[in-house]
Amino acid sequence: SAVISQKPSRDICQRGTSLTIQCQVDSQVTMMFWYRQQPGQSLTLIATANQGSEATYESGFVIDKFPISRPNLTFSTLTVSNMSPEDSSIYLCSVVAGQETQYFGPGTRLLVL
């Protein structure tokens, strides 16, 4: 398994500002991902964080809005840029470890006013 931590655990932000979320894993992993969970909803994949190269974004998500960094095999950041109230969600870091088993971090709860 993998132990994943995220910072911050929650934040309240003003419209138009940006927030960077950090994800730290306790072991080196090949695959790291960022998901979004809107209030009362299921999880949606935002992008795959690629080590040493640009992230791979899913349809509906763009780099200008959600820039992602992955400098090494244990760490990644997701920035939510120019926030609006519609960005209020839980943002979750996820990794694949072991036999294609996928684990999630505790999430970052974001409220945009």
Place this chain on the structure above:
Amino acid sequence: GQQLNQSPQSMFIQEGEDVSMNCTSSSIFNTWLWYKQEPGEGPVLLIALYKAGELTSNGRLTAQFGITRKDSFLNISASIPSDVGIYFCAGRPLGSGNTGKLIFGQGTTLQVKP
């Protein structure tokens, strides 16, 4: 697009009762995962299934990967109050390899009355 239909949407049961929930799809999946999410937490992996027909248990939880590869169920036996939470099925579509692109069901909210 690929979707998972998870049912029931919610359940309110008496402590000690058994629970069953399932996910179906029109597409084939090569991995099925079941997660539980409690308030303020991220999803926690309960059971992972990798082969059609596979039946796996984790304590009072049992899950099966349907032989058609288009469905999976999760059973909880003798429910207790700490089983309360939202249960999500998630599948990795055939051909997605190790991309991490899990498709999630809409979740089953379970409430247990002591």
